[in-house]
Amino acid sequence: MRQSKPFPTQEIGSLPKFGWRTKPFMKIRLDDNDVKSAISWGRRLGVDEKPLNELKGLLSKREGYSNEEKKRIVEFSLLYAIRMQETAGSGISVERGLDLIWSGEQARTEMYQTPVSSIDGFEFIGRVRSFDNKYWRIASIVRPPRFSGNYHMEEFLLSKKHAKRKLKVPVTDAITIMAWSDNSHYVKVWEGRRSSSHGAGLSPSSISFGARRDFVLDLAKVIRRVIRELVVAGAQEIQMDIPAATQYQTVEDSKLVTEAFNETTKGIDAKFSVHSCYPPRYGYGLLFPYILDMKNCIRFSFEYANRDSFNRGVTDDSRPGFQDLKLFREYGFNKELGIGVIHVHTDRLPALAVVRDRVLYAAKVTDISPKNLYVNPDCGLRTRSPEVAYSMLGLVADGAEMARRALK
Amino acid sequence: MLATGCYTWSWNKLTRFLLSLTGCHPRMEETVQATQDWERGRIGAHLLREMFDRDVGQLVKLQKELSFDFLSDGQLTMAWQDIFTPFTSFFKGVKKGPLIRWFNTNTFFYAPVVQSEIVAPGDAVWRSIETSLISDSNPLKVVIPDPLTFAELSEDEYYGSKERLMFAYAGAIREELNHLGKHGVSYVQYSAPSLVARFREGRLSREDFAQVSLAVRESLKKTGLESGYLPFFGDAAPYFPELFEIPVDDVGVDLTETDARKLPKSKKGLIAGVANGRSGYVEPVDVLSRRLREIPSLEKYHRVLITPSCDLRYVPRTVADEKMRRLAETRSVLEEEDGSK
Numbered sequence: 001m002r003q004s005k006p007f008p009t010q011e012i013g014s015l016p017k018f019g020w021r022t023k024p025f026m027k028i029r030l031d032d033n034d035v036k037s038a039i040s041w042g043r044r045l046g047v048d049e050k051p052l053n054e055l056k057g058l059l060s061k062r063e064g065y066s067n068e069e070k071k072r073i074v075e076f077s078l079l080y081a082i083r084m085q086e087t088a089g090s091g092i093s094v095e096r097g098l099d100l101i102w103s104g105e106q107a108r109t110e111m112y113q114t115p116v117s118s119i120d121g122f123e124f125i126g127r128v129r130s131f132d133n134k135y136w137r138i139a140s141i142v143r144p145p146r147f148s149g150n151y152h153m154e155e156f157l158l159s160k161k162h163a164k165r166k167l168k169v170p171v172t173d174a175i176t177i178m179a180w181s182d183n184s185h186y187v188k189v190w191e192g193r194r195s196s197s198h199g200a201g202l203s204p205s206s207i208s209f210g211a212r213r214d215f216v217l218d219l220a221k222v223i224r225r226v227i228r229e230l231v232v233a234g235a236q237e238i239q240m241d242i243p244a245a246t247q248y249q250t251v252e253d254s255k256l257v258t259e260a261f262n263e264t265t266k267g268i269d270a271k272f273s274v275h276s277c278y279p280p281r282y283g284y285g286l287l288f289p290y291i292l293d294m295k296n297c298i299r300f301s302f303e304y305a306n307r308d309s310f311n312r313g314v315t316d317d318s319r320p321g322f323q324d325l326k327l328f329r330e331y332g333f334n335k336e337l338g339i340g341v342i343h344v345h346t347d348r349l350p351a352l353a354v355v356r357d358r359v360l361y362a363a364k365v366t367d368i369s370p371k372n373l374y375v376n377p378d379c380g381l382r383t384r385s386p387e388v389a390y391s392m393l394g395l396v397a398d399g400a401e402m403a404r405r406a407l408k
Numbered sequence: 409m410l411a412t413g414c415y416t417w418s419w420n421k422l423t424r425f426l427l428s429l430t431g432c433h434p435r436m437e438e439t440v441q442a443t444q445d446w447e448r449g450r451i452g453a454h455l456l457r458e459m460f461d462r463d464v465g466q467l468v469k470l471q472k473e474l475s476f477d478f479l480s481d482g483q484l485t486m487a488w489q490d491i492f493t494p495f496t497s498f499f500k501g502v503k504k505g506p507l508i509r510w511f512n513t514n515t516f517f518y519a520p521v522v523q524s525e526i527v528a529p530g531d532a533v534w535r536s537i538e539t540s541l542i543s544d545s546n547p548l549k550v551v552i553p554d555p556l557t558f559a560e561l562s563e564d565e566y567y568g569s570k571e572r573l574m575f576a577y578a579g580a581i582r583e584e585l586n587h588l589g590k591h592g593v594s595y596v597q598y599s600a601p602s603l604v605a606r607f608r609e610g611r612l613s614r615e616d617f618a619q620v621s622l623a624v625r626e627s628l629k630k631t632g633l634e635s636g637y638l639p640f641f642g643d644a645a646p647y648f649p650e651l652f653e654i655p656v657d658d659v660g661v662d663l664t665e666t667d668a669r670k671l672p673k674s675k676k677g678l679i680a681g682v683a684n685g686r687s688g689y690v691e692p693v694d695v696l697s698r699r700l701r702e703i704p705s706l707e708k709y710h711r712v713l714i715t716p717s718c719d720l721r722y723v724p725r726t727v728a729d730e731k732m733r734r735l736a737e738t739r740s741v742l743e744e745e746d747g748s749k
Contacts, residue, residue, distance in 0.1 A: 138724060
């Protein structure tokens, strides 16, 4: 029973895509290095020779891939991501790898574009810069959203086919899709109300909140259907990805995060967890106590290492990034937590002892049993190279094992 | 005399309406692609620089076509990856810290970490702006964070109080502004979201606001620059009327967050943040002009800068440029109604 051990491990977000996965979709010709990389990584990850030969043959074509061939390439990419998670680490543990895994976003463009491309009502309007030279393709909601196909089903079925570990399915939640979209339709509706005689007293903030809430609750219905179908197909755990949980920071908006979660998950018999990251300067305290009203949520997994020091130690001073963890004790939460122990927006790797100390500190300042304290990277690793990402996953696996040993 | 909603409104003749941007502009799609190609090693730094130059050129051309009164380079360079980059790059005592969400947006900044006394080189901002745009005809507008925003979003490991940090930054900024003034820059705008985007704390106390005002005064002392102060992402009404006592030439309001009907009378200039810089919905001219008309005693302001509510970087370039055109059309409509055209 893998999850009964202390400090189980999980992947939390994306994994980088190899050049041989992305180039065929960008109509860029593969080169020798792409093929060599595919083969050497495949061997390193323990992919069997037969499928490896098939991949080699497929990549040797270099360009002009059919849709069917592209699908196979995506499946191989998904297989590699799964094997990366299943084999990460130096082997100091009884078993290498992470305990709770997924497809690492290999079958998605990314966490926003994939759902938005598949839900009726959106139109892409261009790219917006998030930070540095990182952008997202923003879509405008031009009419109420409608379900037009399950955008995660194929990915889930492929993952189930290849995974040897327990699987989860991360699903981008309604708050995040709303927050990363342009809310044209609902803003227009609300502006129209203001123009009418009975809406003249509406304040700018009530217009914008009203537009956000209407959009979110309409989206929740669509996402609920996606999840319900996944659960019918065998998905046992759904991770609701809510990176935008802390974006709108009013009390009403924090309550809306919970309302959206409850609306999305109601009536579905599955295990639900929540991932969020990169809050504003107020930290995760913005969400309390409201998130504790998320009825079906068993686990909260947040990013902490981004704000932490690279020093060893389990004192408050040595772990500045983890102070928000105390909120869970303060509010009496004692179910499950996932703690981000690897900062993902740098190639700098923390020492193994630092990762261990981050885990031990989390155990010290919460009332969570170690077997319910999951260890994970802060967030998705898609901006790192495969080499760095694999090392980071390895640090998660090994750091958790070091913490287990320290408990004994 | 025009009747709009429940308000009766009339213009003083020759109200001065000016057009201006307020900060970071979105990159052209080609520039977006170039930055990604550069990161992946597909193009060199030289080609990337050329693309940014072309991008600035396009923005300047549009501003001139639309008769913008102030010119902006749109911070279209990697020297402004976020609003703090020139300071975390060039100020002694300040380094780049963790990645933090920028207010209630899906954009992020690296928090400045203040590790020792802040020492400005004097040319940190100068090195980060497009100096070729300095001319006698259109003043170049430089946009930097105000002392409060810098102090609140920094991690202070040295000064021990927000107030001390705010004044340290103000002193350092004065060096920078002096340098800009000597080299032909004539206008600085402080971007001040921290004043109003206080989603949980409520407004600053009167005493704290007085300190902010004093820090702004300190930073501008003897620089000879014209100045503006634009709080955005929040409702400025709780600061009325004292917001208009802040020692700058033009005081700004985000009219997508602030009820225009609550603005106080003032003889200062007004930065009217009228077009929603965060929405892809390009407001029609009648919506924009209605927001302006709702301002009581608009004619009393020394001048009115018609601007987006905040930087336009939160929408794609095509949308941003369209919003600029609507601002220009709005001015034309208002001037025609005013009889000043």
